[in-house]
Amino acid sequence: MGAALGFSLVACGDDSDSGDDTSGSDESSSASADTSESASESASADAGGSFTNDKCAGSDTSANKFAVGGILPLTGNLAFLGPPAVAGVGLAVSDINAAGGVNGAQACSNILDSGDSTDMSISTASAGTMVAAKPSVVIGAESSSVSLNFVDTLTDAKITQISPANTAIDLSGYSPFYFRTAPPDTVQGNALGTLISQDGYTNIGFLVFNDTYGTGLRNAVQQTVEAAGGKCVYGCKGDGDEFPAGQTTFSAEVQAVTAAKPDAIVIIAFDETKSIVPELASSGFDMSKTYFVDGNLSDYGQDFEPGTLEGAQGTLPGQDPDQGFKDNLTGWYKSANGEDLKDYSYGAESYDATILAALAAAKGGANDSQTIQKNLAAVSGATDGEECSTYADCLKLIEGGSDIHYTGPSGIGPLDDENDPSSAFIGIYQYDANNKNILSGTVEGSKPE
CATH class of the missing domain: 3.40.50.2300 (Response regulator)
Incomplete structure (x- = not known):
């Protein structure tokens, strides 16, 4: 490699790109990791859209929902990357439900803290909680070292993990259940x-x-x-x-x-x-x-x-997403947390990870994690399917019997035989x-x- x-x-960018940069922030996401009750809150965002904040209840698993878990940095030295990733997952879940869900089930999310590499006990505990929750997929972590801390735990439980930000070379082909939407x-x-x-x-x-x-x-x-x-x-x-x-x-x-x-x-x-x-x-x-x-x-x-x-x-x-996607990302985050999103880093990659997992479940006809693992590369374009850029459009093609190639805002190429983006x-x-x-x-x- x-x-x-x-x-x-x-x-090439110019001065008009000055609002499209990555801006560090010490803010922590207020996305709840509490699964004791289900919440579905709708709001009209500044971007002009309607968004839902669909959180998993304690009884929600891959058996009755398309259950998206997240192990993302809500605290620690990468906490500034937490909000855009949380927004990416939340916006994707909102879009999935707006298109009718996955295999007749609604989508929901459960975001837990990954912390950072200075205190691995946080991600260890979150991974254990995720295994017990039996999600369809887990999005995270953003730190490669943190992912390496718990990837074996998820793999042993046959839970598909998709990192939106890991770039460490050591993770290429690490596990059949580990994927990423960021390049090595x-x-x-x-x-x-x-x-x-x-x-x-x-x-x-x-x-x-x-x-x-x-x-x-x-x-x-x-x-x-x-x-x-x-x-x-x-x-x-x-x-x-x-x-x-x-x-x-x-x-x-x-x-x-x-x-x-x-x-x-x-x-x-x-x-x-x-x-x-x-x-x-x-x-x-x-x-x-x-x-x-x-x-x-x-x-x-x-x-x-x-x-x-x-x-x-x-x-x-990562590709710099268009302003429409950024507006939607900010709109969802404001509707869910009452404040503007200040950073977009890896928001598109988190969104695409969630959409790809939902499309893999739809292709396989079930929302369990093993079905997603078997179909994830195919919906990313590894089988040269028909290109589509939204969950709704891709779902129609799948229901019509077509192979698909999802092309999302992150701009990555199809997943390769090491579960990495083939281009970025x-x-x-x-x-x-x-x-x-x-x-x-x-x-x-x-x-x-």
Whole structure:
């Protein structure tokens, strides 16, 4: 999987894209994990649509509902990614029910907390609860390390898991019951490494946390840079310079990386980034020569002094969805939680994961998780079916006996034999004077054969 990938420029953003970026937020989703009662609340959203917030009751399982479980970050250093994922699942469930449900049953959702890799007991407990709840599918986690903590638990129970955000290479083909709608790090790593090399930088330093996601992505970027004739000067694979997740001070790491005199520095971390950036800026390093990744590509307008990150760049897996989808995502979240959605990261991937699972159940004629597992690749387009872009339209084709190829807002290609997207888009972002990340372009990449 380390082979070089081919990329082609497919779209470019301009200043009008400034509202379509990923904006970090410390807000936690208020989506309830309580399954003690069923709730179905309708509201008219600002986007002009009508949405339902359909929560599973304690007695709801795959036997009587299309029961969507979620293990998503409601707390911890990835909590800013929780709301868009919760909204993606909720909007998908709302759309599924508007089209009549799945196999004669209504859809419902039950979202539990994944926490983060600093406290694995949270996701362990949530996975145990999910097994007891017997869902049709589980959406999550967003951290690769967290998914690796409980994937075996779901696999042993034959529960299909679809992550909307995991990118660790170690998860490709990990389990027949594990799928993802985000591309592995070979795709993003190649895109970022190519961007760095095209910008003319040859001596690269890494500030990376010791996490499956962090080291895997670092390795992919480093390999691409070296293939282009560059070299790693700090934080390289095998050197042991990684810092532990959750660290709060970085004076030693900043002193070490700047002493290596890199042309550019790649920061691969989560919330630790808010501590790294001020120390790196204070060291005198040119912050326009720093690069970010999906785990920390956020709007830092409220965190750093204006101009701190101006010119810095980063990558984010996923196609930038159209405004109509974003409006619906925000509309659902506001109807369910009474506040606006401030971030869209992995909302489309969460939506598509839920829709794909529902279509797989419809194709197989049952809402149990094993039926979904057997049919998931087929409805994603692996059997070259007829293209369709909504649950309602795809359902009509299935009911008419046709094979389908669902093409959703995330823009991923069909799932391959390792249960990964066979292709995906990677957004290229650049920071402005207000430390806001602005979409500047999009490349499409494919996994190597």
